[in-house]
Amino acid sequence: MQDILDEISAEMRKRTDRGTVANYIPQLACVDPNQFAMSVVLPDGQTFSTGDADTLFSIQSISKVFTLTIALGKLGDHLWSHVGREPSGDPFNSIVQLEHEQGKPRNPFINAGAIAVVDSIMSGHQPKESLAEILEFVRFLANDKSICIDEKVARSEIETGHRNASLAHFMASFDRISHPVEHVLGTYFHHCSISMNCKQLAHAGLFLAFDGTNPIYGTRVVSPERSRRISSLMLMCGHYDGSGEFAFRVGLPGKSGVGGGILAVAPGEASIAVWSPGLDKIGNSKLGTEALELLVKHTGWSIFAK
Amino acid sequence: MQDILDEISAEMRKRTDRGTVANYIPQLACVDPNQFAMSVVLPDGQTFSTGDADTLFSIQSISKVFTLTIALGKLGDHLWSHVGREPSGDPFNSIVQLEHEQGKPRNPFINAGAIAVVDSIMSGHQPKESLAEILEFVRFLANDKSICIDEKVARSEIETGHRNASLAHFMASFDRISHPVEHVLGTYFHHCSISMNCKQLAHAGLFLAFDGTNPIYGTRVVSPERSRRISSLMLMCGHYDGSGEFAFRVGLPGKSGVGGGILAVAPGEASIAVWSPGLDKIGNSKLGTEALELLVKHTGWSIFAK
Amino acid sequence: MQDILDEISAEMRKRTDRGTVANYIPQLACVDPNQFAMSVVLPDGQTFSTGDADTLFSIQSISKVFTLTIALGKLGDHLWSHVGREPSGDPFNSIVQLEHEQGKPRNPFINAGAIAVVDSIMSGHQPKESLAEILEFVRFLANDKSICIDEKVARSEIETGHRNASLAHFMASFDRISHPVEHVLGTYFHHCSISMNCKQLAHAGLFLAFDGTNPIYGTRVVSPERSRRISSLMLMCGHYDGSGEFAFRVGLPGKSGVGGGILAVAPGEASIAVWSPGLDKIGNSKLGTEALELLVKHTGWSIFAK
Amino acid sequence: MQDILDEISAEMRKRTDRGTVANYIPQLACVDPNQFAMSVVLPDGQTFSTGDADTLFSIQSISKVFTLTIALGKLGDHLWSHVGREPSGDPFNSIVQLEHEQGKPRNPFINAGAIAVVDSIMSGHQPKESLAEILEFVRFLANDKSICIDEKVARSEIETGHRNASLAHFMASFDRISHPVEHVLGTYFHHCSISMNCKQLAHAGLFLAFDGTNPIYGTRVVSPERSRRISSLMLMCGHYDGSGEFAFRVGLPGKSGVGGGILAVAPGEASIAVWSPGLDKIGNSKLGTEALELLVKHTGWSIFAK
Known part of the structure; x- marks a missing residue:
């Protein structure tokens, strides 16, 4: 997993078209667009990270x-x-x-x-x-x-x-x-x-990847049914009028913020947080989406895969 | 599986609010709303059915x-x-x-x-x-x-x-x-x-549940990536402005028709066809959706489950 | 003119369907819907009135x-x-x-x-x-x-x-x-x-009926061109999505308020104020519009008449 | 009147921005945009014209x-x-x-x-x-x-x-x-x-300027009330989403066509036809509108004037 993340990180560093930092909130407009971070938490608590995974950003x-x-x-x-x-x-x-x-x-x-x-x-x-x-x-x-x-x-x-x-x-x-x-x-x-960093955010979303229960501590946050329903709403509506595009390209329930963060969950597999401040036209993190697309390609974690 | 289907069928027979048969196409308006059928095909080709699974309907x-x-x-x-x-x-x-x-x-x-x-x-x-x-x-x-x-x-x-x-x-x-x-x-x-019946329809959709390849014959219809993308479109848009509701309640990619049929796929598990002519306000099979909801409850096949 | 107004007033008193008083502003909701007033000012300053023409209402x-x-x-x-x-x-x-x-x-x-x-x-x-x-x-x-x-x-x-x-x-x-x-x-x-009464309102609108100049005192308020343009805006947009209806039925530039008042101008003829608190579905005074329709029928003041 | 028309015609000839000929109907796209014509018919039948007033165009x-x-x-x-x-x-x-x-x-x-x-x-x-x-x-x-x-x-x-x-x-x-x-x-x-020319069109609209009766022959086409109502619809809706603009600038009931013609009526005064094939963005004749604006400036025929 660490290799996969580092490869993605290296790939992302190369990208020149990094989208545009949200400018309608003055305090967000001054964030450096060259930052990138990704964290993956597995059910046993193992946390893999790459990039600026300790840097705080606005989760919006x-x-x-x-x-x-x-x-x-x-x-x-x-x-x-x-x-x-x-x-x-x-x-x-x-x-x-x-x-x-x-x-x-x-x-x-x-x-x-x-x-x-x-x-x-x-x-x-x-x-x-x-x-x-x-x-x-x-x-x-x-x-x-x-x-x-x-x-x-x-x-x-x-x-x-x-x-x-x-x-x-x-x-x-x-x-x-x-x-x-x-x-x-x-x-x-x-x-x-x-404000959260990618590590914190990936941990916070873990319960949604495991039917409502945090698998590290065994604490039940919500019922399995509710967890699935929240996930379905994330998939259907989590990226505004880019939700279809995200489902099509990434295939995981996710929620984006104009701070450049995305929380995505791979049911039964992992919770993932990614952050890159540049946004696409619709307002979702450009590199964040591309990084998740690569991660799913490597891991096969799409919810539409057998 | 046969027990589950029979239980669902029995439950559906009891329902009095069966929706309304599509009336804007005269030829569909005269279909008997009391019909119900469901078929499930597993990767080894086993096909379980209940109700009028040999009756042809308009797949629309x-x-x-x-x-x-x-x-x-x-x-x-x-x-x-x-x-x-x-x-x-x-x-x-x-x-x-x-x-x-x-x-x-x-x-x-x-x-x-x-x-x-x-x-x-x-x-x-x-x-x-x-x-x-x-x-x-x-x-x-x-x-x-x-x-x-x-x-x-x-x-x-x-x-x-x-x-x-x-x-x-x-x-x-x-x-x-x-x-x-x-x-x-x-x-x-x-x-x-x-015109198809539930058995035929469930077989026709099988490739989408298994990454583009029909698992019975091993014939590849489309690539895994394309199969997942078609499934994502079914989930996001397959039930018109009731797609969010279907994802929320059923949690499987599906496509409905005003003839009362629904094709749903459980990735890695099965292809499912259900048919009941009465529609909800949005134009999706009312009992069909309810039957799929029950099936997922019994099997845990939601794509949002771990 | 006094006879015409009295006849209209008598006719309006008979009407049982008087519309509905605006209820979204609490202070307006308690106005008595049975009130009615109309004032007409001619260029020489003569002012004819009928009904509660001295009662103040909210011009909105x-x-x-x-x-x-x-x-x-x-x-x-x-x-x-x-x-x-x-x-x-x-x-x-x-x-x-x-x-x-x-x-x-x-x-x-x-x-x-x-x-x-x-x-x-x-x-x-x-x-x-x-x-x-x-x-x-x-x-x-x-x-x-x-x-x-x-x-x-x-x-x-x-x-x-x-x-x-x-x-x-x-x-x-x-x-x-x-x-x-x-x-x-x-x-x-x-x-x-x-707050104004019908007499005051009719006087206030007089300049618009006479190319921008108050004909009683000879004071020029706006240029003729500007006066005509304001009148054209009143005709086109003065009654919201009921403007076409008002132009069709009354044929005079007018502006309504949810307090039940309407200011209408007959170019070269007179300035008219009418008030009745009950509104039609679109939010324009119901009897006010009907009274103006009758007035134009009697006087032939439509801007579309030869 | 002839002097006014000739002056307008001279003025229009100078204009370099003549709008764009409608191109979505191939047969109209090949009309020469440099043409201009205007005709005014008075109640006694006198007809004043300028420009290509005998040239036929598509009234649309x-x-x-x-x-x-x-x-x-x-x-x-x-x-x-x-x-x-x-x-x-x-x-x-x-x-x-x-x-x-x-x-x-x-x-x-x-x-x-x-x-x-x-x-x-x-x-x-x-x-x-x-x-x-x-x-x-x-x-x-x-x-x-x-x-x-x-x-x-x-x-x-x-x-x-x-x-x-x-x-x-x-x-x-x-x-x-x-x-x-x-x-x-x-x-x-x-x-x-x-197909009509400006002279024919101005004559055809004459009844609307005189309360429904053709003043030359005394033939009643429609009742005064109906004539006024048709005129009100022309003013309110005759230029699509440019109707407010036309009422604001010209102040006469009018109807435009994408062939570049406009029929306008000055109640009690005259019927006017103008034609110039170039259209503004909304689809109304550009020079036609400008010519009518000038005509009203010269004659004072605005229905909003005293």
């Missing part, structure tokens, strides 16, 4: 996987009255679909859906308390108490987050937001600003 | 899997200049997406996409020749020379097929159709009117 | 005519880089068009357009100053210093104005709003909350 | 005014169950609106609407008979029996008319077309191919 939308997991724990299937579970065919921040479907977001991974999920887990609490809960859960999953929120990124997002504010107010106009819009947005922007 | 959109396979064989990746590979988030016969994307269909399984695929494989031939080729391929896959087109259904579709005619002319107005629209539509409607 | 979107006039005075044709001048074919608060046209509102009379117009006239000022300017202009037009803003209505709008907040943030995300979104919204909601 | 969508008039005569207000009367905010050949509103076209002047209008007047007749009726009506209006259909243009349109075929089949799929689609399209394409 990957956080949506963790809040979705929390929300399903709190609301169960009732969550699906707040948010749908179909791919949207639209960009991550589209509002058109909301107007056509009376303010109900198509799935939990587009921005509107994730904002609705955050609202659904706040249960009358203040943003601080909700954030503490989310952060605690991520630390528990990764078994790492050092994971933190990057306040600078969070503030940068709040200042420039008009599009998300628009989505939240739009849903609120359909009575789909239970807490003050500012509170929900504050929580949303902060939980997108969690 | 399931035929799109076979023409996609032919088109990829003929055009390779060049096919993707004719048709995209993203879920559409729209109904199967929507034209809105076409206008927004200059006549290029979002994927090969919505009607517009399948019409474009049919056009791409005609290579200047007459409808008769193209149909002969498609039929030959399906017979080869199922290893059954008796498979035929139901002329009555085909004629019924042509007479009432204004929506598909609209889609085809729309694409033609963007110069995306190379043959006379009437020829393309004739071929399209006829290949949707292929 | 009719205020958009006055801010558009101010904005054209300040920015001239440069205003059209901020907002278009085509009918939208969409409801007054639709956001779909904004996404399709990169945040530029289709015309100054849909909500998004009016918010952009308000932003364009703030010129770095605080909401208070901008509101004072707008109010001063309306008082000048109506020659009535008693005209005021209803603070209760304004506060009620702010509290429930998520949809407009969504529109404003959406435009801000495209850098189309120059002032803090809260300031723009505060100004917008307050200027919608100006 | 201007024919929609005449079929609308026939349809209102046959169906009265029942026509509005077939077609709406709101501006669409979309291009002339958009299909998006049709899908959102169950196949009912927004107004009679977008292509889908005009196709529905043609279908509504066929009353079970063959295309030939319907065309004879339309042609007879246009000849009667213009008092000129020499007016003919250009068969070459008609055939050229049929061969390349996939977009209109798509619209017709789409409406047929909602059971909104009563005759065979091919018959309706044949009639539609042929009536768009009527």
Whole structure:
């Protein structure tokens, strides 16, 4: 495995077209696009890494996987009255679909859906308390108490987050937001600003590759059925309107973030985190996707393979 | 396996809400909604069936899997200049997406996409020749020379097929159709009117469950990579704007038809065909989906399971 | 003229289907739907009225005519880089068009357009100053210093104005709003909350019926060309997606508000204000439209008549 | 008047940016873009012309005014169950609106609407008979029996008319077309191919400028109310998604065709035809619009003027 990762890393270093770093969040725009990292965790806990696997990056939308997991724990299937579970065919921040479907977001991974999920887990609490809960859960999953929120990124997002504010107010106009819009947005922007490195992220996603149970410690996070359902949503909607492309090329459930990270899970095999800040046109890590494509080619881990 | 199928069959017999038989094609509207059948083929060729597994039904959109396979064989990746590979988030016969994307269909399984695929494989031939080729391929896959087109259904579709005619002319107005629209539509409607039973259909799909090679005879139909890609398209787009729901509940690549059939593949395990004519609101077999959900529960065949 | 108005008023009193009072702004929801008023001002200053013509009502979107006039005075044709001048074919608060046209509102009379117009006239000022300017202009037009803003209505709008907040943030995300979104919204909601009666409103609109000059005092408000252009925008877009219907039935440039008022101008003839709180499905005063239809039938004032 | 027209003509000759000749109908693509003509008919029959006012051109969508008039005569207000009367905010050949509103076209002047209008007047007749009726009506209006259909243009349109075929089949799929689609399209394409010169066209539109009665002969074509309503539809929808712009700049009810003609009416004053083959981006005659703008500046004929 280490050889495979090093080969991929070497290959990625050669690539000159590395995509474009997200520029709409000023704090993310200044990240060096030449960075690359990948970590693979096997069920026995062995962790293989290559590149800048200890460098922290902003996980951004990957956080949506963790809040979705929390929300399903709190609301169960009732969550699906707040948010749908179909791919949207639209960009991550589209509002058109909301107007056509009376303010109900198509799935939990587009921005509107994730904002609705955050609202659904706040249960009358203040943003601080909700954030503490989310952060605690991520630390528990990764078994790492050092994971933190990057306040600078969070503030940068709040200042420039008009599009998300628009989505939240739009849903609120359909009575789909239970807490003050500012509170929900504050929580949303902060939980997108969690900083992790590839090692931590790969560990945090391990339960999804093993039917809901962390195979290292044997701790059950969610039921097998729920784990599979979260994975199916990742596959169907985890890369916005590039989800079909990702399924086609990589063939693993995955969730990307505009910070350049991708969390992917190979059921029964491994949890994988990859990071490279340059994005393709749709907003998914360009080299990250290419690296995963190579990894699957080497390992045969596609969920569509026999 | 026989016990599982019989249990599912018994369970399905009890269901009173069986959906609605497709009524926009007169010839399909008169099918008895109380029918149900399911067949499972294992890699050693063992075939387990329950219900009306010898009754022929109109495979309708399931035929799109076979023409996609032919088109990829003929055009390779060049096919993707004719048709995209993203879920559409729209109904199967929507034209809105076409206008927004200059006549290029979002994927090969919505009607517009399948019409474009049919056009791409005609290579200047007459409808008769193209149909002969498609039929030959399906017979080869199922290893059954008796498979035929139901002329009555085909004629019924042509007479009432204004929506598909609209889609085809729309694409033609963007110069995306190379043959006379009437020829393309004739071929399209006829290949949707292929009649098969569950046993035949399950056999025809077997290659997709085993990386492109029929495990009974060892004949390679497509490369492992192509097989996985076809499967990924089935998962992402095989049930129109109900694809997310199907992935969530069943967790297998599948393709439905308005005749009430579904072809599903469990990679490395089996090929499955199910048929029940009553459809849900989106146009997918209601009991068919429920039966597959039960089958996966019993067997654990979800592609998202470890 | 007095006979015509009294006849219309008598006719309107008989109507049982009076539409529905706007209920999304709590303060407006409690207005008595049985009220009706109409005022007609002729060029010599003669003012004919019927019904509750001294009762104040919330002019709501009719205020958009006055801010558009101010904005054209300040920015001239440069205003059209901020907002278009085509009918939208969409409801007054639709956001779909904004996404399709990169945040530029289709015309100054849909909500998004009016918010952009308000932003364009703030010129770095605080909401208070901008509101004072707008109010001063309306008082000048109506020659009535008693005209005021209803603070209760304004506060009620702010509290429930998520949809407009969504529109404003959406435009801000495209850098189309120059002032803090809260300031723009505060100004917008307050200027919608100006209270006027039919007499005042008819006087305020008089300049538009006489090529930009108030014929009573001979004061020129805008040039003839600008007056005609504002009138054309009222005809094309003044009743949202009911503008075609209004032009078809009434045949006069008009602007409606969800408070139940309509300002209409008969070029060269008169300025007309009508008010009845019940709205049709699209959000225009039901009896107001019917009364104008009758008035035009009696007077022949249609701009399409010889 | 002659001086005004000659001045406009001289001004237009100077213009170098003359727009682009419609190229999607091959037969229209070869028209010389340097031509220009304008005719004005006054109520006493005096006809003033400038430029190539005897040159025949394809009236294209201007024919929609005449079929609308026939349809209102046959169906009265029942026509509005077939077609709406709101501006669409979309291009002339958009299909998006049709899908959102169950196949009912927004107004009679977008292509889908005009196709529905043609279908509504066929009353079970063959295309030939319907065309004879339309042609007879246009000849009667213009008092000129020499007016003919250009068969070459008609055939050229049929061969390349996939977009209109798509619209017709789409409406047929909602059971909104009563005759065979091919018959309706044949009639539609042929009536768009009527050839007229500016003099003939200005005469044909005269009734609309005088409340439905031709003032030269005193023949009443339609009632005053109907005449005003047709005019209002021309103003609101006569230039597709450039209707707001035309109302803003010209201020007269008008209908354009992609052949480069525009028919405009100044109520109580005159009927005007203008022709210049080069089109703006939206598909309306570029110089034609500019010439009308100048004419209104000279005459003050805007319907929004006092």
